[in-house]
Amino acid sequence: MTPLLEVEDLRVSFPTRHGRTEVVRGVSFSLGRERLAIVGESGSGKSQTGRAILGLTPPPGKATAARLNFEGQDLRNATPKQWRDLRGRRISLVMQDPKFSLNPVMTIGRQLMEAATRTSQTRAEAKDHALAMLEAVQIRDPLRVFKAYPHELSGGMGQRAMIAMMLIPEPDLLIADEPTSALDVTVQIEVLRILDRLVTDRGMGLIFISHDLRLVSSFCDRVLVMYAGKVVEELRASNLAQAQHPYTQGLFNCLPKIEGGIRPLPTLQRDAEWAR
Amino acid sequence: MGMIDITDLAVTFGHGAARVQAVRGISFSVQRGESYGIVGESGSGKSTVLRALVGLAPVTKGTLALDGDTLIGRRSKAFYRRVQMVFQDPYASLHPRQTVDSVLSEPLAIHGFDDREGRVARALDDVGLGLGFRFRYPHQLSGGQRQRVAIARALILEPEVLLLDEPTSALDASIQAEVLNLLDRVRTERGLTYILVSHDLAVVAHMCERLMVMQHGRAVEELSRADLHARVATHEYTRTLLLASEGYRVSDGAAQGAAS
């Protein structure tokens, strides 16, 4: 069976005063109908990898790849029309900054309706669908949030509105960039439950970008670990604690613990070799 | 009298059908040099409490005081010299057309600091960003890099009180440890007072001596660090929070599957 997504030698670069700098340096992986996590250092290229898959590398940045296939379709030379059919329909991206990707001058309801009218027969049906999604992501008062503008929501509510919007079209591939970073753990688990069901029951493929090691090791199937633009390690999520790369190994030590621990927290001794 | 005293605070947004009672009667005090945590449900009013302190939320009841002085109306320049806030959404709090350099040096100029060059360089270094980031714009940074610029901006004025709203939510464990150590060290060295909002109980356990648990605009309980270490909680919501902190269990998904 062809994988849902194949990425080979993906590179993203930006012009700087010292010439072009590569921030993603040859990333390769393939994705089935599974939960794949990308973890890695802040600035290691996780978000840029996610954006490049959708052809959303911000100019003047440039993305190239030896191969970038979605269900066998070559995304590298997709036409604007092809992208319109893919983005937000078959492939959805939950961006790291919800406030940045929600339109500030449009109510949450209008934005959800735009997504929902494509899949619904009537406006009433679309509204029901939108409200049901808000409820599914544990919004206490869906009707109020439906009428609210993004700035009237808390950080976690904005994040959930964004997730609701991306899930309405029932995509085949969801790229979720730190989708639960602003949520308290109880709500987080509800949101993961929804994603879990979409993968298990509907066969959606999920790329889950996160820095939360505990969450990733318990929720995902496989993990890619990125460091300085490269995938330095790939392993089963349940084996994350037995990682081989010193960056990954060191991460668990740095975590504070509810039970208490050492002060100051252990930090990583980074080796210049890791970034080669 | 504490460094921060909040008595029976209520904050209400909007009118009529759109009325939202974000905070419904909250009281707590934070002593000078203490670090106080706020955890709680998403939308429970945590950010609103911090925003009320810096004068950015419509207070409808109660009083707020800094070092014994009641805070009313627009906050003065002198207030911001003493109290700095790291906002939850770093993207919204950094002006898109301002370089990192001007984000950091502008407050220094406003408050008449000397050696601005040196201070900017040290502030960047402190949060693990080299001078190479100095002339970048916010959109040229990763999520975690933006968050670190926001922290550097708050620290650069050497305030007495820091209000930190989910300051490490976008950082991986290694950078988070460095930032938490930095905040901890600065507090010990300069006797700073912190209020830290986080959804990560382990971060709060590490950073704060006491904490308040909020739900739906109210404080449901106050715990000490020792309570948290021992996982002693009396309120149902806090217990759920402690349990959920263990991670996602397969049964979480299965339970729902069976019900639907």
Ligand SMILES: Nc1ncnc2c1ncn2[C@@H]1O[C@H](COP(=O)(O)OP(=O)(O)OP(=O)(O)O)[C@@H](O)[C@H]1O
């Ligand atoms: N427009 C740009 N110009 C130059 N460099 C950029 C630009 N956008 C991003 N970068 C750099 O690319 C690198 C990768 O960024 P990316 O956003 O993918 O990181 P990330 O792994 O998602 O980090 P985080 O966990 O902090 O969100 C970063 O070092 C960032 O500074």
Ligand SMILES: Nc1ncnc2c1ncn2[C@@H]1O[C@H](COP(=O)(O)OP(=O)(O)OP(=O)(O)O)[C@@H](O)[C@H]1O
């Ligand atoms: N400007 C505003 N107008 C209307 N309602 C608002 C406004 N700002 C906040 N609210 C509402 O106040 C409530 C509390 O929001 P707040 O941002 O304080 O929550 P929070 O506890 O910080 O949540 P999170 O953990 O998700 O960030 C929410 O219901 C929110 O929708």
Ligand SMILES: [Mg+2]
């Ligand atoms: Mg990112």
Ligand SMILES: [Mg+2]
């Ligand atoms: Mg908040």
